Amino acid sequence: MFNKYSLVFLLGLSGSVAAEGIDDAAFNELGDLLTVDQAQGRFDWLEQCYSGLMVEIWEKTHDATQVLTNSEKIRQLKELWVSQDKITKGQVNYLSFANADFTNPYGWYAGTDVTQNCTLMPTEYEAVALKTTVIDHQYCANASYDSEWEWIASVSMDGKTHASNANPYTQVSGLVFPMRLNQEHEMALTPGFQIPDDPSFLGARVWIDWNQDGSFSIDEMVFSGQGSETFNFNVAVPSTATPGVSMMRVAMDAGGGFNNACTRNWYGEVEDYLVTVQ
C-alpha cells in the first residue's frame, strides 16, 4: 500500500521487534507521515532538543570507535537523511518515535519545526522507525492575515478529530485520515470564536488533492459552506482518485474565503492534513 513509505531500518535502541512484523495497519495507526519540510524540521528539532539521542543513534549505526565530535556525528546523520539530493527527490528520511510495540498511547510526536518548543518524550518511547517522506511536492502556501477572532477549532472525519487553537496556518502532523475509493466520509468542521456569544458568519471550504499532482484544483473542492456553527457534511471519494497519501486543505474565513485554495484568507485559519486513499 505505501510504496514510498518504507521502514528503512529499526534502530533497536531497546531491542525492538523485527521490521517484518510491522504491517501497513500498524504504520497507518502510528501516523506521523511528514512532508519534506516537516521532515527537515524534525531533524533540526531533534538536534536542538535531543542531541544526545542523535549521537546515540549515530553510535549504534556507525563504527563507534571512530573519534569524532558530537556535532560531526549529527552532521553525518543529516547528510544521510536530509541531504540536498534527498530534498530534491522529495524523499527525506526522518525518525519516528513510539513505544516498543509501535503504539503511541500518549499521542506524543517529535517536533516538525525548529521553532517549536522542546517537549518531553515519554520515558518508554524510542526511535522505532526511519521513515521516508511520502508527499514529494510542495503545496501553495496559504494562511489567514488574522486568526485572533475566528479560527478552526476542530476538524473531524469519521469520528477522528483534530482540535487546535488559533493559528494563521497549521500543517497537522501525527494524524492521517484514512479514506476509501467510492466511499463517503463524514466530516465536521467546528469554528472557534474569540467571543463565542457573538459568533461571526464565515465561509468554510475543503479541498483534497485527489490526483496527487501537488495542486488543489477547483474541481477538487469537496465542500463549501457558510455559517456560524459546526459544518457537517459528507465527502465522497471519486473512483478516479489516485490511491496513496495526499493532502487535504481546510479553510475558514470570516471574510468569506475563496474558491482558490491558494488565495490568502482574511480572518480565520488554514489547516493542511494528510489523507490516505485506498
Ligand SMILES: [Ca+2]
Ligand atoms: Ca490536484
